[in-house]
Amino acid sequence: MKILEFDENLKFDEDLVLVLGYFDGLHRGHQALFNEARKVATILNLKIAVLTFPEKPTLTFEKFEPEMLLKLTSDKKRAELFAENGVDYLIFQDFTSKFAHQTASEFSENVVMKFRPKVVITGFDYTTGSDMKNLKNTEDYRVIIIPEITDNQGKISSTRIRKAVENGDIAQANSLLGYPYETSGLVVHGFARGRQLGYPTANLVIKDYVHIPAVGVYTCDVIFDGGRHRGFASIGYNDTFNGTEKTVEVHIFDFNGEIYGENLTVLWLDKIRDMVKFDDIDHLIEQMKDDENIARNYKTKK
Ligand SMILES: Cc1cc2nc3c(=O)[nH]c(=O)nc-3n(C[C@H](O)[C@H](O)[C@H](O)COP(=O)(O)O)c2cc1C
Ligand SMILES: Nc1ncnc2c1ncn2[C@@H]1O[C@H](COP(=O)(O)OP(=O)(O)O)[C@@H](O)[C@H]1O
Known part of the structure; x- marks a missing residue:
């Protein structure tokens, strides 16, 4: 996959099918657009191009709040997901006021036609231009609008997934995403308490602007050193030790080694329980043994 800036x-x-959208999380609803793009591309012998934005378009329209920068995936993971979905060309365009103020027909002429696409694919709610119109077929390209994908609770959307992650409902988030929600971070030093508990934990600093699951204890898999390893993780304030800073910590089962300075990716699989303030360390250790049992026995659905 080639990554380019729009100009x-x-x-x-090559002849192209052009897919339009921001695609936070590339969830099952988004995947439907790419399934269609791959079908069309195979039949018509086209390459797949995506025109997207580095940041969410809402930043251009609404009063800034830092949360608006938070995404479901890091930029790196988003690019990987586009590649996995069959994209050949990933093209970024800053979502500026100037860009937003074009009418739909200006957008078609100034932007879409630069790709000379045979087919353009958008979601059902994608409107373009200051006149907020859906794109229409032209003499040059055909427009395919993909209807919404739903489950028994309604439309599959990035908003629903964000809420699920922030509520710690990882099973729900993963079911809507179609893959496990993940967070990457750099391993740094904590208070060196973990090894005394019998569970050394890699403390992660997360540099990406991404949604972190709710405070709690989770079953996870950890990607590092080229492999995928089962572990369990704690997100919270280490209440038993009267901690004041929120930490994301992960213990990898059946592993012992120094991994400071490494980048780990945690695949969140399921929540085990809420964080508890224990009266003493022995009760915390006892609880962590039960957690370990649950985490080790968790079966991924695949
Ligand atoms: C699976 C798991 C569950 C945990 N549960 C709790 C908990 O319920 N309450 C708590 O205060 N700390 C909990 N901890 C966090 C420990 O307090 C923390 O790992 C320990 O303080 C080590 O900190 P350090 O890495 O800074 O040395 C948990 C940690 C893990 C890995
Ligand atoms: N199974 C393991 N899972 C995670 N980290 C481990 C493991 N075994 C050893 N380590 C190492 O131990 C460190 C964590 O030890 P810990 O006592 O919790 O100290 P600190 O929190 O100060 O880093 C990790 O950063 C890592 O380098």
Whole structure:
């Protein structure tokens, strides 16, 4: 997959199907657009291009709040997901006021036509231009609008997934995403208490602007050193030790080694329980043994 910045002089030698949208999380609803893009691309012998934005378009329209920068995936993971969904060209365009103020027909002429696409694919709620119109078929390209994908609770959406992650409902988030929600971070030093508990934990600093699951204890898999390892994790304030800072910590089962300075990716699988303030360390250790049992026995659905 090639990653490019949009500019007026972009030229493609190959015929394209162009997919439009921001796609936070590339969840099952978004995946439906790419399933269709791959079908069309195979039949018509096209390459798949996506025109997207580095940041969420809401930043251009609403009073800034830091939460608006939070995403379901890091930029790196988002690019990987586009590649996994069959995208050949990933093209970024800043969502500026100027860009937003184009009418739908200006957008078609100034932007879409630069790709000379045979087919354009958007979601059912994608409107373009200051006149908020759906794109229409033209003599040059056909527009396919993919209807909403729903489950028994309604539309599959990034908003629902954000809420699920922030409520610690990881099973629900994963079911809507179609893959396990993940967080990457750098292993740094904590208070060196973990090893005394019998469970050394890698303390993660998360540098990406991403949603972190709710405070609690979770079953997870950890990607590092080229492998996927089962573990369990704690997100919270280490209440038993009267901690004041929120930490994300993960213990990897059947592993012993120094991993400071490494980048780990945690795949959140399921919540085990809420964080508890124990009266003494022995009760915490006892509880962690039960947690370990649950985490080790968790079966991934695949
Ligand atoms: C699976 C798991 C569950 C945990 N549950 C709790 C808990 O319920 N209450 C609590 O105060 N700390 C809990 N902890 C966090 C420990 O307090 C923490 O790992 C320990 O303080 C080590 O801190 P350190 O890495 O800074 O040395 C848990 C940690 C893990 C890995
Ligand atoms: N199974 C394991 N899972 C996670 N980290 C481990 C494991 N075994 C050893 N470690 C190492 O031990 C460190 C955590 O030890 P800990 O006593 O919790 O100290 P600190 O919190 O100060 O880093 C990790 O950062 C890692 O380098």
